[in-house]
Amino acid sequence: QQQVKQSPQSLIVQKGGISIINCAYENTAFDYFPWYQQFPGKGPALLIAIRPDVSEKKEGRFTISFNKSAKQFSLHIMDSQPGDSATYFCAASNSGYALNFGKGTSLLVTP
C-alpha cells in the first residue's frame, strides 16, 4: 500500500510565487524525510531532507516544514522560478535501506 501520500498531483505557479507540496505518512518508524527533484530524462536528485527531531529546515529558497504529531511534512519553494519546473517527490524511510516515495507532483512555473 502507499506509505507516503503526496498532493497535489500537479501545480501551476507564477514566477515569483510560492509553491507548496504536501505529504503525509502513517509509519511512525520513519526517521528520514527527503524531497527529490526530477527533470525529464534524468534520475531523481536530492533537494533537501529533514529528520523528525526538527520542525523546519531551510536551504536557500527551499524549506521543509515537518509536523510529527500530524505525520505530515511539506515543501515550500519561495520565489519560484521557471527553472524549478520539474517533478517533485517526497519520500520517507526508517533507517532501513529503501525510500518510500510519494506519487510525485508535477510543478510548472510560468514566466
Next chain:
Amino acid sequence: DTAVSQTPKYLVTQMGNDKSIKCEQNLGHDTMYWYKQDSKKFLKIMFSYNNKELIINETVPNRFSPKSPDKAHLNLHINSLELGDSAVYFCASSQVQGAGNTEAFFGQGTRLTVV
C-alpha cells in the same frame, strides 16, 4: 565522473526475450538499489543490496534477478520480458550509517520498452 552509471540508457526488446541492465557506482557506498518508475512516474523499490547481500526484495516477479558481484556493482537481469515490464529502471546507491539514511544518488535511468 558519473557517480552512478547504468547501461544501457534505452532498451527496446521483444516480449519473451531476456535482458540485463548494468549499474556501477564510484562513491564507495555500501548499499545499492533498483527502483522502477512506471508510466505515471511512480517510483517503487524493487531490490536493495548491502555489501553484496540482498536485504530488500519487494513483491517483484521472480523473472527479475539482481546480482551484485561486488559492492560497487548491481546488475538486473530480466527473463521472459512482458509488456508490463516497460518502465524506467533506476539504479541508486547510498551510504547507510547507523540512525537514518543519508542521500541516495540515482543513475540516469534505463528506459525499457517491451514490444
